[in-house]
Amino acid sequence: MGYNPSMRIKATLHNLVWSGAALMVVLASARVSGLDHVTIQRDGRPLHLSGKIVIEAVDGGVLLQDREGVLWAIPAEQLQRRSEDDKPYTPMSRAELSARLTEQLPGFRLHHTANYLFVYNTTPAYAQWCGSLYERLYRAFRNYWQRRGFALRDPEMPLVVLVFDSRESYMAYARSELGDAAGNIDGYYSLQTNRVTMFDLTGSRTGPGEFARAASVAQINHLLARPGAEWMVATIIHEATHQLAYNCGFHQRLADVPLWVSEGLAVYFETPDLNSTRGWRNIGGIHTKRLEQFQRYLAERKPDSLQTLITDDDRFRHPETANDAYAEAWALTYFVIRRYAEQYHEYLQIMADKPPLIYDSPDERLDEFRRIFGEDLQAFDAEFLEYMRTVR
Numbered sequence: 001m002g003y004n005p006s007m008r009i010k011a012t013l014h015n016l017v018w019s020g021a022a023l024m025v026v027l028a029s030a031r032v033s034g035l036d037h038v039t040i041q042r043d044g045r046p047l048h049l050s051g052k053i054v055i056e057a058v059d060g061g062v063l064l065q066d067r068e069g070v071l072w073a074i075p076a077e078q079l080q081r082r083s084e085d086d087k088p089y090t091p092m093s094r095a096e097l098s099a100r101l102t103e104q105l106p107g108f109r110l111h112h113t114a115n116y117l118f119v120y121n122t123t124p125a126y127a128q129w130c131g132s133l134y135e136r137l138y139r140a141f142r143n144y145w146q147r148r149g150f151a152l153r154d155p156e157m158p159l160v161v162l163v164f165d166s167r168e169s170y171m172a173y174a175r176s177e178l179g180d181a182a183g184n185i186d187g188y189y190s191l192q193t194n195r196v197t198m199f200d201l202t203g204s205r206t207g208p209g210e211f212a213r214a215a216s217v218a219q220i221n222h223l224l225a226r227p228g229a230e231w232m233v234a235t236i237i238h239e240a241t242h243q244l245a246y247n248c249g250f251h252q253r254l255a256d257v258p259l260w261v262s263e264g265l266a267v268y269f270e271t272p273d274l275n276s277t278r279g280w281r282n283i284g285g286i287h288t289k290r291l292e293q294f295q296r297y298l299a300e301r302k303p304d305s306l307q308t309l310i311t312d313d314d315r316f317r318h319p320e321t322a323n324d325a326y327a328e329a330w331a332l333t334y335f336v337i338r339r340y341a342e343q344y345h346e347y348l349q350i351m352a353d354k355p356p357l358i359y360d361s362p363d364e365r366l367d368e369f370r371r372i373f374g375e376d377l378q379a380f381d382a383e384f385l386e387y388m389r390t391v392r
Contacts, residue, residue, distance in 0.1 A: 035089050038064060039081040040074050052089040055356055063254070063356060067092045068100060069157055069194045071253060073357075091157040101160065115155065120163035122200040129220045130163060130198075134240055141244050141269060144283050150345055155247040160195040161240075170199035186235045189242040191253045196239045201232050230271075231289075238270040250348060254356035258365060259313040261351055263326060264333030284337065286391060293327035294388065306332070306381045310369050311362035334391070335384050340373060347372045 036053045039046050051066035060076035069091060092100065094117065098110055101119045111118040111127035115138050120127040142152055164170035167186075174182035174197060177190055187198030202223050224233050244250075245265055251257045271287055302308075305328065308315060315325035336344040350368065360368070366377075374380050 034084050034086045036064060037081075037083045037085070038062065038074065038079060040072075040078045041080055042078070046080060068097065069160075071192050071194075094158050097158060097160070105162070112158075115159060116161055117158040118161045118163055120165075121169070122163055122165040122203070125216050126200045126202060126220060127163060129217045130161065130236075132217070133237075134159075134161065137237060137240055137269070138244065140283055141241065142248065148341070148345065150348065151249065153249040159243055159247060160193075162195055162197045164197075164199040166203055167199050170197065173197065186232050187239045189239040189246075191246070194243070194246070194253065196236070196243050198236050198239070201229065201236075234270040238266045241266040241269045249352055251351055252354060252356055255351075255354040256359045257351045257354060258310060259316045260309045260325075260329040260332060261348075263316065264329035267326060267330040268333050268337070284334070287330055287334075290327045290330040291391060293323055294331045297324040297327055298385070298389075306384065307366065307377060311365045331388050332384065335387050336373070339383070339387060343372050 035050055037048070037050050039048050041047070049064060049066050049072055051064045051072075053062050054065050054071070055063040057076070060079060062074050062079065062082075064072045064074060066072065067090070094112070097117060098112075101117070102108060102110065105119055105121075108119050108121045109124070109127070111120060111124070111131055113131040113135050116131060116134050118127045118131055120130075145152060162173070164173065171182055174185075174188065177192075177197075178185075178188065182188075186201070187196065189196050202220055223229065242262065245262065246253050250265070251262060267287060267290060269283060271282055271285065309325065309328055309332065315321040316329075336347075347369070350372070370377060
């Protein structure tokens with residue numbers, strides 16, 4: 001299959017959280033202030049950053065978002081100098097961001113859409129195909145939730161997507177962010193950089209009867225609608241949904257949102273509709289692969305499966321349990337949207353309000369879930385399983 005969900009974990013997180021400082025923090029997002037400037041020590045050299053302080057730890061460490069949208073978790077011992085001026089923080093304009101990205105990725109070209117900025121070194125046709133696909137997802141995602149009364153905000157800058165011409169060039173770049181985990185995924189969303197990174201799927205296979213690079217959008221649609229390709233396309237839709245959720249007000253980056261929520265939401269949208277030119281006609285439809293996986297899991301599902309899904313993200317992180325965790329996250333999301341829509345929206349708002357780098361205990365997660373969906377978790381679980389056994 002195109003991606004291995006066991007490796008689709010936010011691998012940047014452990015690199016961003018510094019020991020001790022994340023345990024006690026002071027929220028800085030509500031303060032009215034100018035632009036923050038910090039100098040840090042990285043690789044034996046000073047590095048100058050400007051942006052806004054999102055969080056300040058009691059020991060002096062900070063979480064800074066620069067004007068490019070990148071998050072920097074800076075331990076106190078790396079912070080050499082800090083100052084502030086009276087110029088307000090503003091994200092980079094599209095022109096500034098374009099210039100910065102072409103400087104960072106020499107030889108890459110830019111494809112602009114209404115809400116995205118694609119930085120690519122593959123064919124213009126593939127960049128255009130990605131742009132059309134992502135803009136349709138953008139409209140569908142926002143329309144879906146706005147029709148249900150969920151307040152969304154607009155992204156503060158164009159959403160950046162990096163598209164490499166081959167798996168090999170993608171891997172060389174991805175390893176710098178993900179390490180060894182990059183080898184098993186076809187694309188990812190980075191919590192640190194706020195970017196989606198992927199590669200040209202039409203050039204990802206070679207050999208008779210397999211994929212060959214397409215020269216037009218029509219050819220790309222034809223190739224990627226073939227059996228075997230839909231799972232890879234689902235991956236890049238999954239990652240784009242994460243990017244939308246973190247930029248439209250569903251979650252804050254580095255907040256302690258249970259993975260069943262963030263992954264369940266992404267899986268709910270990931271089935272692509274390549275034949276539609278206007279949107280996702282099948283949003284919320286039955287995800288056949290996830291349903292089949294969940295049905296297989298039921299034969300060995302433990303009585304505390306729902307509780308562990310809510311309270312502990314480890315099931316998503318281990319290869320032997322990840323597929324079942326993703327399937328159960330999809331099933332639970334599918335169920336609550338249909339049976340507990342009002343409560344689910346209330347729960348999503350609680351998730352949206354969670355600040356970065358403040359972590360709930362398992363008991364706090366469970367209490368939060370029970371407060372919204374009902375105190376009797378066993379009865380809720382029984383209703384959940386009964387409902388999912390009727391889904392075909």
